[in-house]
Amino acid sequence: MPATIEATLYLKGKPLTITEISEILNEPKESIEQALFALMAEYSQRDTALEIKEKDNKYGLQLRQGLGELVQNLLPVDISGASLRTLATIALKKRILQSDLVELRGSGAYEHIKELVAMNFVERKRQREGRSFWLTLSEKFHQTFTVIPDIKVPENKKAA
Known part of the structure; x- marks a missing residue:
C-alpha cells in the first residue's frame, strides 16, 4: 500500500488528509495512516530528493529543501x-x-x-x-x- 499512497500524493500534486487518501484508495483510514507513517519513515532514512511533509494534518510529496534551484536550472x-x-x-x-x-x-x-x-x-x-x-x-x-x-x-x- 505505501506505493499506492506515494503514487496518489504524487499524482494529486497537493497535500491530502488521511481521510482524502482513504477515499481515493478505498482503504480504511487506519491502514492508510500506518502505511503513510511507514512511508514517511522510509523517506527519512533514504538519501533521496523527495520527502513527505505533514502540515495541518495534510500530507504532501515534495522536493527536499534546497533542491528547488537545481530543478529550475535543469528544467x-x-x-x-x-x-x-x-x-x-x-x-x-x-x-x-x-x-x-x-x-x-x-x-x-x-x-x-x-x-x-x-x-x-x-x-x-x-x-x-x-x-x-x-x-x-x-x-x-x-x-x-x-x-x-x-x-x-x-x-x-x-x-x-
Missing part, C-alpha cells in the same frame, strides 16, 4: 509544477482519456492540458466513441525530455 522549459505533474501523469500512462486525467489530477488539469498542447508536449485527439479526448505524448516531448521507451525484456532474460 528545459518554462512550465509550472502542476502542469509538469500532469505531463508526468500522461507520460506514465502513455495514453489517457482527458476525462480520466481530470479525475486523477482535478479540474485544474484542463488548464494544464491547454498549456501542454500549446507547448506541443501533448497531442489531443477526439475519442471515436464518446465526448472525451485521447491524450498522448508528442515527438517534441520525447526530444525535450529524452525519455527512453519501454524496452521489452525477453522472457528467458527475466529469470536471470
Whole structure:
C-alpha cells in the first residue's frame, strides 16, 4: 500500500488528509495512516530528493529543501509544477482519456492540458466513441525530455 499512497500524493500534486487518501484508495483510514507513517519513515532514512511533509494534518510529496534551484536550472522549459505533474501523469500512462486525467489530477488539469498542447508536449485527439479526448505524448516531448521507451525484456532474460 505505501506505493499506492506515494503514487496518489504524487499524482494529486497537493497535500491530502488521511481521510482524502482513504477515499481515493478505498482503504480504511487506519491502514492508510500506518502505511503513510511507514512511508514517511522510509523517506527519512533514504538519501533521496523527495520527502513527505505533514502540515495541518495534510500530507504532501515534495522536493527536499534546497533542491528547488537545481530543478529550475535543469528544467528545459518554462512550465509550472502542476502542469509538469500532469505531463508526468500522461507520460506514465502513455495514453489517457482527458476525462480520466481530470479525475486523477482535478479540474485544474484542463488548464494544464491547454498549456501542454500549446507547448506541443501533448497531442489531443477526439475519442471515436464518446465526448472525451485521447491524450498522448508528442515527438517534441520525447526530444525535450529524452525519455527512453519501454524496452521489452525477453522472457528467458527475466529469470536471470
